[in-house]
C-alpha cells in the first residue's frame with residue numbers, strides 16, 4: 140500500500156519500528172542525527188533478526204532482504220522524499236516534535252501521512268504546526284515492536300477518518316492488531332492504564348507497604364503478567380515512563396508520579412540501559428531480574444491494580460475507547476493474560492471501590508473512585524459474583 144516509509148529517530152522504538160516495517164516488505168528510510176546512532180541501530184536490528192533466524196521464525200534470505208530494505212540517512216529531506224508514510228519516533232519532547240513536524244510539513248506532499256509514535260504527548264498540538272492536521276495521527280507501537288502485537292492508533296482533534304482507515308490497513312499488513320483511541324487524552328489508552336499501575340506499585344513501595352520484589356512477585360506469579368512492574372519499568376526505561384507519566388500528570392493529573400520513581404529518574408537510574416534501575420544489571424542483552432515466586436502472597440493484587448481499573452473506568456466514561464478494545468489493548472499492548480476489566484469483574488467492583496476509598500481517605504483525591512465505578516456498585520453490577528459488571532456472565 141505504501142511504497143516507501145520513513146522512520147525518524149533510530150532509538151529503542153525507532154529502530155524496532157524500522158525493523159518490523161522492513162520485515163513486512165516495505166522500503167524504509169531510517170533517519171537520525173548521527174551515523175554512529177544509525178550504525179548502532181542497524182546492529183540492534185541485526186541482532187534481533189538473527190535471534191528470529193536462530194528460533195526458526197525467519198529464513199536467512201529473509202534476514203538479508205529485510206536488512207537490504209533498510210536505508211539510513213542523517214538527512215531528513217532525503218529520508219522523507221517520496222515517502223507516503225512517516226513515523227516519527229524521536230525523544231518525548233513536545234518542542235522537538237513540533238520542530239520536526241513543521242519541517243516535515245514543508246518537505247512532504249499533501250497526501251503523506253505524518254505519524255508520531257509519541258507515548259503520551261498531545262497529537263493535536265503536534266498537528267497544529269502543520270498545514271494538514273487531518274493527516275497527523277498517533278501510531279503508537281509497544282516495546283519491543285517486533286514482538287508486541289498491538290499498535291494504538293490515536294486521533295488528534297482534526298485527524299480524518301480517511302487517515303485512520305489508511306493507517307489501520309497499513310497495520311494489518313504488518314500482521315499487527317490495532318485499537319483506536321478516539322480522543323487525544325493524556326496517555327491515550329495503554330499508557331494511561333500502565334502509568335496508573337506502575338506508579339501505584341512505586342507508591343506502595345515508597346509507603347513501606349511492600350517491597351519491590353513482593354510487588355513484582357505478586358504481579359508476575361499471581362496476576363500472571365509477563366514481567367513484574369519494576370522489571371517492566373527497567374526494561375522499557377524509567378526515563379521513558381517518567382516522561383509519559385509526567386505528561387499525563389501535567390495535563391490532567393490522571394496519574395501522580397511517586398517519589399521512588401522520581402528518585403530513579405533524577406539519579407539517571409533508567410533501568411537496563413544504564414545498568415541500574417529498580418534492579419541492577421551486568422550488561423547482558425536479555426538479562427532478567429530474579430523474582431522469587433514465594434513472595435507472591437505478600438500484597439493484595441487489588442491494592443496494586445485499583446488505580447489502573449479507575450483509569451480504565453475514566454477512559455470508558457469519557458468514551459475514549461470501547462470496553463472490548465480497552466481489554467484488547469492491555470492484552471496485546473502489555474501482554475496481560477486477560478483484560479483489566481475482566482480482572483476487575485473477578486475481584487469485584489465493590490472491592491475495587493473500597494480499596495480506592497480507603498486510599499482516598501489516607502492519600503487524597505487522586506484515588507477518588509470514578510463515577511462509573513460508583514454507579515456500577517449502586518446498581519449492584521459487581522462483576523462475576525452478581526453475574527454482571529463490565530461484562531455479562533451467564
Ligand code: 3HC
Nearest residue numbers: 187190258280281282283285286365366375425472473474
Ligand atoms: N527481537 C528478537 N528477539 C528478541 C527481542 C527482539 N527485539 N527481544 C527479546 N528477544 C528474545 C530474547 O533474547 C529471548 O531469546 P532467548 O529465548 O534465546 O533467550 C526471547 O526473545 C524472549 O523469550 P522469553 O521467553 O524470555 O520472553 P517472553 O516470552 O517473556 O517474551 C516479552 C518477551 C514479549 C518482552 C514479554 O516479556 C513481555 O510481553 N513483556 C512485557 C512487555 C511490554 O509490556 N511491553 C510494552 C511496554 S509499554 C510501551 O512500550 C509503551 C511505551 O509508550 C512506554
